[in-house]
Amino acid sequence: MTTGFYTHADCTLHEMGADHPECPQRLAAIEDRLIAAQIAPWLERHDDAPPATLEALERAHSALYVSGLRQRGHFEQGYEWIDADTLMNPFTWQAAIRAAGVAISATDAVIDGHLQNAFCSIRPPGHHSTRERAMGFCFLGNTAIAARHALDVRGLERVAIVDFDVHHGNGTEDIIRGDARVLMVSFFQHPFYPYTPIETADNLLNVPVPAYTRGDVIRRIVSEQWLPRLRAFAPQMLFISAGFDAHREDDMGQMGLVEADYAWITRQLVDFAAVQCEGRIVSCLEGGYNLSALGRSVAEHVRVLAGLDV
Numbered sequence: 001m002t003t004g005f006y007t008h009a010d011c012t013l014h015e016m017g018a019d020h021p022e023c024p025q026r027l028a029a030i031e032d033r034l035i036a037a038q039i040a041p042w043l044e045r046h047d048d049a050p051p052a053t054l055e056a057l058e059r060a061h062s063a064l065y066v067s068g069l070r071q072r073g074h075f076e077q078g079y080e081w082i083d084a085d086t087l088m089n090p091f092t093w094q095a096a097i098r099a100a101g102v103a104i105s106a107t108d109a110v111i112d113g114h115l116q117n118a119f120c121s122i123r124p125p126g127h128h129s130t131r132e133r134a135m136g137f138c139f140l141g142n143t144a145i146a147a148r149h150a151l152d153v154r155g156l157e158r159v160a161i162v163d164f165d166v167h168h169g170n171g172t173e174d175i176i177r178g179d180a181r182v183l184m185v186s187f188f189q190h191p192f193y194p195y196t197p198i199e200t201a202d203n204l205l206n207v208p209v210p211a212y213t214r215g216d217v218i219r220r221i222v223s224e225q226w227l228p229r230l231r232a233f234a235p236q237m238l239f240i241s242a243g244f245d246a247h248r249e250d251d252m253g254q255m256g257l258v259e260a261d262y263a264w265i266t267r268q269l270v271d272f273a274a275v276q277c278e279g280r281i282v283s284c285l286e287g288g289y290n291l292s293a294l295g296r297s298v299a300e301h302v303r304v305l306a307g308l309d310v
Contacts (some may be wrong), residue, residue, distance in 0.1 A: 003032070003306040004044040004118035010051075011123050014095035016079065017088040021252060021289040022124065022137040030121050033295030034298040036304065042306050044115060049105035049161045051097040056104060059148035059174045060141050065132045068140060069093065082245040084132045096124055096139040101168075103146035106282045111154050111237070117273070119242075119282035119302050125286045126223060127241045128194060129167035136167065136194055143241045143284045147156075150237055151181050160185065160235035162226070164265060165243020165286045166253030168206070170196040172241060176190045177201060183233040187218060189246070189253050205229050211254035215261035222268055230272055237280040238273045244288030244297040252289045259293075259300045281305065 012024040034040040034122045057066045072080060073093035080088040098124035106118035126143060128136030143161055161176065163169040163186035173196075176182040183203050190198065190208030198206050207221050236288050244262065246255040273281050283305065288294035 002044045002115050003302065004046055004106055004109055004115040005040070005121065005302070006046045006049060006102045006118055007121040008047055008049055008098045008102055010091075010095050010098035011102070012095075012123075013091035014124050015089055016137075018085075023290060024123070026123060026288065026294060027121050029291040029295040030298045033299045035043055037203040037299045037303070039299055039303055039306065039308060043302070046105065046109075047259070049098070049102040051094070052100035052104055053257045056145060056149060057097070057100060057140060059152055060144040061129075061131050061133060069134060072306065083285050084131055086135055088138055090213045092124070092139065099126070100142050100145045102138045103142045103284050104149050105280065107146045107150050108154070110282055111150065111156070116279045117270075117305050118283070119298070119305060120282065120284040121298075125221060125243075126284070127163060127165060127172045127243070127286050128167070129171040130174040135171070137308060141175050142306075143239050144172045146282060146284065147176070147182055147239050156236045157181060158183070158233060158235045159237045159239060160230055160233060161241060162186070162269060163188070163231060163241035163243070163286070164246065165241060166246040166250070166255050167243065167287060168191050168196055169241055169286075173199070176203065179203060183229065183235060185229055187201070187221050189213070189255055209255070212256055214256035215258060215264070218257060218261060219258045219264060227268065227272060231276070235277055237277050238269060238280070239282065240269065240283035241286045242283045242298075242301060243286035243295050245287070247293040247297055249293040250288065252287065259296050262297045263300040263304050263309060266301050267309065270304055
């Protein structure tokens with residue numbers, strides 16, 4: 001079985017100014033590293049996913065929010081401020097619905113058995129986008145939208161979302177909170193943006209960690225907390241909100257992970273999915289802003305997804 005690499009040119013059209021860390025060059029850095037590491041030839045590439053429909057978006061977001069965001073994006077030049085660090089340009093809506101559409105297409109391909117798993121190199125990211133609000137560089141909850149598609153359209157009964165971004169995925173949590181069909185497990189630096197309360201619920205496993213946490217601690221969290229909870233839940237498919245800003249070279253956070261940690265985490269998830277989920281994984285890019293560290297970390301993540309580490 002094959003690993004898919006999903007992306008789209010529309011995802012590079014959104015930008016928030018020359019000095020903004022969430023920039024189109026992030027996707028180029030990933031592709032350059034996959035080529036340099038000789039991983040790209042082993043992947044099945046897809047560049048033609050359709051944009052997400054309004055119906056698909058409204059499985060995760062309110063119709064009022066989706067309509068408002070769509071209308072807000074109708075301008076011809078410049079930027080529209082969303083919050084203190086998030087802006088729209090005239091192409092943001094186009095990029096955002098394409099990113100969500102890419103995640104949905106990857107989900108369909110994996111469920112249909114055309115691919116074993118897939119990595120979605122997409123932007124803008126999504127895990128801070130709540131049901132009713134854009135924030136934290138995020139406009140639409142790509143991973144949550146794909147997960148709801150798997151449940152509501154493709155008929156799966158249980159899916160899990162794993163989030164290893166340095167920031168708490170408050171938007172994904174807001175969307176899936178109380179949905180017994182979805183388990184979300186995560187670690188994140190705390191206290192830190194987005195400064196949301198640490199909630200407990202039957203379908204949430206939040207593991208806050210202090211600044212400067214290194215890989216040995218994270219590996220214990222995965223082994224001792226994540227995996228037992230995932231096994232008990234027994235999902236039929238695994239979604240990953242893959243943020244790489246917990247890397248020690250990324251100044252958007254203060255954690256101490258390195259490429260080998262991302263490879264190790266991915267191997268645990270691949271092994272779990274092989275037993276529990278028929279191997280089905282869709283991973284969607286979230287954070288990661290040091291371009292070199294991002295490219296190297298994604299390459300190791302994808303290397304493991306593709307089974308090139310064995």
